[in-house]
Amino acid sequence: MNKKAFIEKTAKMVFLICAVAAIFAVCAITIYMFIKGTPALKEVGVLDLLFGTVWKPTANSPAYGICYIILTSIVGTLAAILIGVPIGLLTAVFLSEMAGKKEGAVVGGAVELLAAIPSVIYGLIGMLVLNPVIFNIEKMVFAGDSNHQYTGGANMLSAIIVLAVMILPTVISVSTSSLKAVSDNIRAASLALGATKEQTIFRTVIPAARSGILTGVVLGIGRALGEAMAINMVAGGTVNLPLPFNSVRTLTTQIVSEMGYAGGTHRQVLFTVGMVLYVFIMLVNFVLLKARKTGEDNSD
Numbered sequence: 386m387n388k389k390a391f392i393e394k395t396a397k398m399v400f401l402i403c404a405v406a407a408i409f410a411v412c413a414i415t416i417y418m419f420i421k422g423t424p425a426l427k428e429v430g431v432l433d434l435l436f437g438t439v440w441k442p443t444a445n446s447p448a449y450g451i452c453y454i455i456l457t458s459i460v461g462t463l464a465a466i467l468i469g470v471p472i473g474l475l476t477a478v479f480l481s482e483m484a485g486k487k488e489g490a491v492v493g494g495a496v497e498l499l500a501a502i503p504s505v506i507y508g509l510i511g512m513l514v515l516n517p518v519i520f521n522i523e524k525m526v527f528a529g530d531s532n533h534q535y536t537g538g539a540n541m542l543s544a545i546i547v548l549a550v551m552i553l554p555t556v557i558s559v560s561t562s563s564l565k566a567v568s569d570n571i572r573a574a575s576l577a578l579g580a581t582k583e584q585t586i587f588r589t590v591i592p593a594a595r596s597g598i599l600t601g602v603v604l605g606i607g608r609a610l611g612e613a614m615a616i617n618m619v620a621g622g623t624v625n626l627p628l629p630f631n632s633v634r635t636l637t638t639q640i641v642s643e644m645g646y647a648g649g650t651h652r653q654v655l656f657t658v659g660m661v662l663y664v665f666i667m668l669v670n671f672v673l674l675k676a677r678k679t680g681e682d683n684s685d
Contacts, residue, residue: 415663422660425449425653434657440624442643442651449654451639455661457627458635461541461616462609465548470602472549473556474591477598480557481564482586500554508618511547512539516619519543523630533630539621542629547619551612552605559604563597564590603673610666613637636662 426434429449437450476496480489520538527533567590575585591598613635621632622642634642640655640662647655 418656418660418663421653421656423657425650425657428650429654434654435661438626442647442654447650449650451636451654451658451661453624453626454634454636454639454658457541457625457633458610458637458662458665460627461544461548461633461635462606464545465552465609466602466606468545468549469552469605470556473553473601473605474560474598476553476557477560477564478586478591480561482582482590496554496557499550500558504551504612504614505618507547507551508615511543511615511619515543515546519546526630534632536621536630536632539619539632540630541620541627541633544616544620544633544635547615548609548612551615552608555604555608556601559601560594560598563594563601566597567593599673599676603670606669606673607666610662610669611637613641617641636665 434449434451435455436452437448438452439448439450440454441448476492480492480496484492516538518538519540519542520535522542523535523538523540527535571589571593572585575589576582580588616635617638620634620638622634622638623632624639625631625633627633636658639658643651644655
């Protein structure tokens with residue numbers, strides 16, 4: 386065997402080992418989450434756990450309903466995506482299609498800086514800057530309502546805004562790369578047929594790059610669903626119906642807030658919360674990746 390063939394065979398073996406290790410890691414995590422998360426379903430009951438709305442794990446008659454927590458994660462993520470994806474996509478269009486070198490360097494540097502900021506800093510800024518602003522809005526909205534429980538701005542609305550900002554770097558960077566990867570021949574053909582630059586961007590370039598843009602959306606959803614520290618600092622930390630001015634908890638903040646002191650059934654339920662979060666992330670990835678594959682097949 387010559388040297389070149391030996392190197393190629395060794396490289397192939399290394400890549401195969403890495404691929405098997407990645408698959409093993411996913412399988413191991415999946416098995417572990419289901420082993421640790423299913424006992425509470427049997428002990429508490431599937432309906433009481435997943436559809437119950439009362440969370441009192443330390444009461445004399447404990448209640449472990451996580452319905453509001455699940456709804457908060459879903460609503461918060463969807464709202465953040467609805468806000469963050471259009472802003473991120475338009476920023477990516479600016480960087481890839483319209484910005485000059487100097488403008489692109491400034492905006493691109495700002496996006497990279499956003500990606501480098503730790504979650505706790507987002508939470509700190511949200512707590513010190515955003516929460517007081519939201520609290521002032523809350524006071525105006527509920528002026529004269531003696532029944533409203535004020536949150537000091539630490540509520541669902543603050544959590545959504547922080548999440549929307551945190552997913553921006555992921556959506557922007559992936560979408561920018563996808564848009565730049567579109568062949569210039571496609572742009573030239575569209576312009577040659579009489580389309581304006583804006584029409585070319587929105588009717589030709591973006592559809593051609595939708596596969597990569599969907600990947601950015603998937604990663605953004607994963608970031609939003611999995612964020613804990615920043616949301617724990619700005620959302621208030623109370624199990625509530627996910628309304629804009631209610632103090633709330635997500636699946637991740639529920640685990641972070643209580644895992645340190647939980648024991649017995651309480652601890653098992655927190656593992657079930659983690660399992661539910663894991664299942665949600667897997668389902669979202671499957672659905673969006675399926676949509677991306679369908680889009681690629683249709684374009685072919």
